[in-house]
Amino acid sequence: MEKLKTYSFEEAYQDTLKYFGGDELAARVWVNKYAMKDSFGNIFEKSPADMHWRIANEIARIENKYKNPLKAQEIFDLLDHFRYIVPAGSPMTGIGNDHQVASLSNCFVIGLDGNADSYGAIMKIDEEQVQLMKRRGGVGHDLSHIRPAGSPVNNSALTSTGLVPFMERYSNSTREVAQDGRRGALMLSVSIKHPDSEAFIDAKMTEGKVTGANVSVKIDDEFMQAAVDDKPYVQQFPITGNKPFVKKEISARKLWEKIVHNAWKSAEPGVLFWDTIIRESIPDCYAELGFRTVSTNPCGEIPLCPYDSCRLLSINLYSYVVNPFTKDAYFDFDKFRKHVQLAQRIMDDIVDLEMEKIDLIMEKIGTDPQNEEVKTTERHLWEKIKRKSGMGRRTGVGITAEGDMIAAMGLRYGTEEATDFAVSVHKALALNAYRSSVTMAKERGAFEIYDAKREEKNPFVNRLKEADPELYADMAKYGRRNIACLTIAPTGTTSLMTQTTSGIEPVFMPVYKRRRKVNPNDTDVHVDFVDEVGDSFEEYIVYHSKFLEWMKINGIDTTKKYTQEEIDALVARSPYYKATANDVDWLMKVKMQGAIQKWVDHSISVTVNLPNNVDEALVNKLYVEAWRSGCKGCTIYRDGSRSGVMISVSKEDKKKAEHKEAPEPLTTPTPEHLHAEVTEVRPKELECDVVRFQNNKEKWVAFVGLLDNYPYEIFTGLQDDDEGIMIPKSVTKGKIIKQTCDDGSHRYDFQFVNKRGYKTTVEGLSEKFNPEYWNYAKLISGVLRYRMPIDHVIKLVSSLQLKDESINTWKNGVERALKKYIVDGTTAKGQKCPVCGHETLVYQEGCLICTNCGASRCG
Incomplete structure (x- = not known):
């Protein structure tokens, strides 16, 4: 493999920050999730431009197998700055990436x-x-x-x-x-x-x-x-x-x-x-x-169907609005139709790239050290997937930024006018995706089992026939390249990077507060929804990029710091007014989904977000309307129905929450309740968990002393230090024993039982690691001993300002070791989901899971 240039996180972050025009959150998401890396954490791309060239070159390579190939520059121009075509996460990370053996299918x-x-x-x-x-x-x-x-x-x-x-x-x-x-x-x-x-x-x-x-x-x-x-x-x-x-x-x-x-x-x-x-x-x-x-x-x-898969791609609808947020705004349908046909073509190329990835996966299985009996299920699984994916060549072309498109056109989300316009866009999307698939069938061949007779009574096909008889006639003559083409998926972090709203969801409140940098060298800027005024550490600024565009077009100062009242007044003047999740006409939203569904051959991932005070009768009414409107599915979230699903930002709701009645006593105490009592005198022996992890190329280990299965102290450092802590990989538990030496000093030993049942003791556990690690560990052990909740301990560790890179690595290791002890379902207070922006993160198996959009972050 050609040796590639590597970049530090800071180098990639700074270049990406420029690419995104100073958007720290988007820059961090891209570097962390999408920049090409190897398993050791080496970064091989310094900005999304590198990623887009990687993808463009690979798609151009596939294009050259067929007639009338697209050039890499044409493809790059569609991808650059996420402006028109946005591949989903799996294709974005996997295409042209030889450092991981993974599928491109989502x-x-x-x-x-x-x-x-x-x-x-x-x-x-x-x-x-x-x-x-x-x-x-x-x-x-x-x-x-x-x-x-x-x-x-x-x-x-x-x-x-x-x-x-x-x-x-x-x-x-x-x-x-x-x-x-x-x-x-x-x-x-x-x-x-x-x-x-x-x-x-x-x-x-x-x-x-x-x-x-x-x-x-x-x-x-x-x-x-x-x-x-x-x-x-x-x-x-x-x-x-x-x-x-x-x-x-x-x-x-x-x-x-x-x-x-x-x-x-x-x-x-x-x-x-x-x-x-x-x-x-x-x-x-x-x-x-x-x-x-x-x-x-x-x-x-x-x-x-079983063993079929799908890759996803989204078209950024906002980019087709000319003169956005003005009385002269219009949607460029000509450009849109052209790009939809190209998007479908690119998706078909990605099917070929997926076939190559599956071959690599099966090659990897073949070289694995396990015997054939162990490997049979996995190999046969991928054989079935390759066969089914190649037979149907299914694709998932979708959209993002529908809410921003509607606002930019001067329409209000949830109105009949906005719905009619959205349906016209999706109709154009369907007709041109299918036109492209028919053209490819003529040039490249139809999917293996295409049969016009089988499809002649299908309602979706008959809608295409009615809308474009010529398209249907060509399809019957040449076939179609793909068994199905379209979907609307939640676009997650890609929406963050396109700086748009996701899918067909209504727009969320576009005004945010940003925490001021206390340390000039601190690049970690926390972005939260506006909820109150007066904290001296916080300033109110507009963050949503499309809302900023509206402000600039209307001559409103985008650099000024606004009071809450001024922000409310701005929002009330904007096209986003009454377009937040809690504002829209929910019944109209369901009808809109059903109307759009008629032009989507797969389905639409969308939720109906409701305020806390709605009753079950409304939920029933929305579900029944979804069925009658032709929706293929429906999911409903009511504010508070799951911890943190939808956090209201209004002062009125906040006041209501302050006057809520006290909750009923818990029947089953949580660990925080069980261990509220402080045990100041450490027992001589504590049960211990051994947690191993890897940061970059370094192997680390943490020993977490437990009192009644709750963290009481922690020792951690490099596993392969000079003196080394040589314990078998199978050891995950043991004891930490406090010993008093002859001179009255204390040391801590680690004792475990090996596979033969013999006890083995590693003496001087506290001396095995860097002394600076030990000093910080004593600090952390102190707060654990006094029963600070684990999520608060992690927050404390995360906030430590440490200059030395190795100590920062130690800090990350401590966070990682302690996360596994957070009770599943614990709300990550004060943290916002980087995908959807809601304070809806909960801990699950040590990972942060967003209960609103499903995004997850582990490690």
Whole structure:
């Protein structure tokens, strides 16, 4: 491999900061998530321009295999500054990156043919799920094939446990693999017809259960109509066929009310309108050829058949508004149509690049040291994925910045006028993506099993036919390159870098406060939503880039610091007024989603965000309207339904919160309650966890002394120091023993039991590390001993101003070692999600998870 130039984090950060025009948050996100790195943390790109050239050159290489190839410069011009075309995270990090063996696909669905109701089948799916997640893929699978609780089984258990224990199994596997920066996102679904669907719906209502998965229930039209009409509904197992061995009649209305109540209370389960999905699905025209849709990816925007996958790309709609925020604003449909056709072409090239990546993955499996018996499942998994992906060449062209586009056009999100305009844009998107796919079929060949006869009754295809008869005639003649083309996915951190709002979501409040730099050398600037005035460390400035553009166009000073009242007055004058999540007409938003859905062949990932005070009747009304409007799915978040899901920023809400009644006493005390009592005299022996981690090329180790399973002290440093702490890798626990020496001084020894059962003692643990580490560790151990909550300890460690780079590495290691002791679900107070900007971060297995948009950050 050619030796590439490397850059320090600071070099890359400064160049990227210039690229983003001084936007610190966007710069940090890009360097941390998307700059090409190796497994040792070496950075090989200094700004997004390098990344875009990497991607452009690779796509141009694929283009040269076909007629009329695009040049690298043309592709780069579409990508540069995230202005027009924005590949999703997996393609952005993986294309042209030889330093990792990972898939370019964002989404996978898995599932076995035939009878999959056995422990062997259940465990095989578990392994396949983990194998995909370790390659950076989000996974979905359906549980409708598992027999309901109480059913007879031919093993020692005699009866089945039902769905819920297996939900926990798959959830725990996700949590296990999604550590140290690896991605793990899971969707579990089940048919409403399954007799255990009620238990499935209730599973996440128990705190701490099934925390590693999103759950959605697949609802058919018959059930929805029975729920609306208050009529009975028959559940059965198996869920299809005329000879079920379990059958029961239920009240559809009562089960529907439970779904609505749980969604109102906890934001889950999501609802998938399954008959609409199957009816509209073009791939399901080829169901008996292996393309029968069974579940969706974790965000719900890609319904997939088993072992198919999808790569994603977004088109930045804001960039097609000419003269934005003025009376002369218009949408450049000519440029948009041209770019959509190019985007579809680029997506098809990325399918070829994915085929190459899968070959590399299988090559890697072939050279792994494990025996063939161990490697068989993983190899066969990727063989199935390659076959299915190559057969259908499925793509996911979508959009971002719809909210900003609407505002820039002078329209108000949620109005009929705005919805009509948005539908016209999505119609143009669909027609031109399919036009491009037909053109590629003529030049490159159609997807392997294309058959116009199979598709002639598909509603989506018939909409295309009605809107553009010439397109349909060409499609029937030449075929189509891709089995399906379109989706609307949550664009996450890419929206941050395009400095736009995400997907078709309404715009969130575009006015932020920025914490002033206390230390001139401190580049860590914390960005938060506006909520109050008066803190001497805070100044109020406008941060949302499109809002800034509106201010400049209207001659408003963008450098001035504003009071809250002045900001409120500015927002009230802007196109973003009444366009925040809590302002929009929710019913109109659902109707807008349904109207747009008619021009999206896959699905739309979108949530309806509601204030805390709405009742269950409104949730019910929105779900029913979503079904009637033709939405393929719907997820509802009510402010406070999950800790930190939607944080209101108004003073009025803040005052209400201050006068809330005291919460009920906890029935099960949390560790913070259990360990509120301070134990000043250290016991002679403490149980200990050994936590190993790697920072850059250095191997580190931490010994965390525990009192009643709660951190009491910490020792940490380089594992490969001169004197070394040579302990077997299998050792993860032991004891720290305080010894008194003859001269009255103290030392700390680490004792563990080896595999043969013999005790081994490493003496002078405190002397094994750099003395400066030890001094800082004593400080941290002191606050642990006095029971400062772990998340506060981590915040304290993070705030330490340390000049020496090795000490900063030590600091990062301490944070990492302690994060595992934070109780799952603990809110990261004062921290905002870098993706969606909400104060909705909670700790889960030591990682920060955003309960609003699903973004995660580990390590």
